[in-house]
Amino acid sequence: MKMYRSLHAAALALTALAALPLHAQAQAWPAKPITFIVPFAAGSATDQLARALGQSITVDTKQAVVVDNKAGASGMLAAQSVARAAPDGYTVLITTNTTHAANEHLYKKLPYDPVKDFVPVTGLGKGGQVMVVNVNSPYKTVADVLAAAKQQPGKLSFGSGSSSSRVAGELFKQMAHVDLLHVPYKSNPLAITDLLGGQIDLMITDTSTGVPQVKAGKLRALGISTAQRSPLLPEVPTIDEAGVKGYDMGYWFAAYVPAGTPAAVVQRLRELLVSGTGSAAAKSFFDASGSVPFTTTPEGLAAFQATETQKWGKVIKAAGIDPE
Known part of the structure; x- marks a missing residue:
């Protein structure tokens, strides 16, 4: 019994010690500027949201957030650059269903794996x-x-x-x-x-x-494009109402970091991003764009991404789009 207690105590001590580095990393992060990689050009919806979230994180952490627009190749350039970045939380992909649900059905070969190369952080928003x-x-x-x-x-x-x-x-x-x-x-x-x-x-x-x-x-x-009219253009009918019955196609935003990023850093980044979706700058973006906040746990985003990937695959196949 004495030996069991000793082993149990030792195990607890080792567990505590193992947790310290992660806790320390979360406490120290961010200690330098963060880069948001955006797969689309300045002025795009994703860019606008990234900049709003970056402002919020800068206010919360006093660290600058640099938005780097890597437009082109349907977001593949941006996704690939983040997949190859150091897994330290300082390079974040602010992206959409384009890179993480649709591309694998639109292209025969991707320069990144939308699942294996990334850690999901949180959903950010949905729109039409x-x-x-x-x-x-x-x-x-x-x-x-x-x-x-x-x-x-x-x-x-x-x-x-x-x-x-x-x-x-x-x-x-x-x-x-x-x-x-x-x-x-x-x-x-x-x-x-x-x-x-x-x-x-x-x-x-x-x-x-x-x-x-x-x-x-x-x-x-x-x-x-969505099933409901936009509050920004309430007089404009949906495409479904206009004669193409059953038509419904929206989009979503989410944040990812490179595979291998420490869990504590992911959790801290998620907290900052979720808080950011409620900031004045983000609210202004959501109101102006007719989109809405959409936040998740990392696990929730992984499950959502899997469902969306399947959905987009069916739509793309039904639309007769051959992978390039």
Whole structure:
């Protein structure tokens, strides 16, 4: 019995000692600036949210947060750079379903593994998209787009600068039984530029990118991608209401760090990010973009990601998109 107690006491002591480094790491972190890697260009929805969260973390920790936009290749450049970064909590991927649910179904080979190369931290938000055309476009409704697409198969073009935007357009084609020409961009803001310039006919983009242009009178909103109308454009019908029955396609934001990042650091980062979603800057983003906060535990994000990956895979397959 004495020996058992001694062994038990020793085991407890070792457990306590093992916990100390993690506790110490959490207490010391962050001790230097943090870098948020964003897979899309400055001005995109993900970029706006990352900057709002970065402001909050700087206030809470007195450490700077640098936002590094690595746009291109549907987020693969950014995801790969984070996957290869030191697992110390100082490099964080602020991303979307593009890199962590859709890409593996859109590309034959990824330069990163969306599960094995990352530790999930927390979900950050959810939002919808809007179908937009140039304000001078002859198309004033979704029905107008459908009629023109059926009269001239393959002539109307739609741009996309993210997998969410791409799949939304492809799903529209598939469900409406029309043929549209896809034009890829590095980010949605770049596609918007060409839409404003008349180089493409339409796009389905995140509301935070599209709505300001609609409010400014430069673009015309034809339909909302989710099942409910957007509070930002309550007069605009959903694409489902506009005639493509059953259409529903949104997007989500989440944070990840490189595989091997200490659990205590992940937990501290999660606390800061969750707190950040309630900050004034983040609230302003959510209100302006028509999106909502969506936070999870690391385990909850892993489970959500698995479900979403399966869902996006089905949508992409049904839309007839062949992996590139």
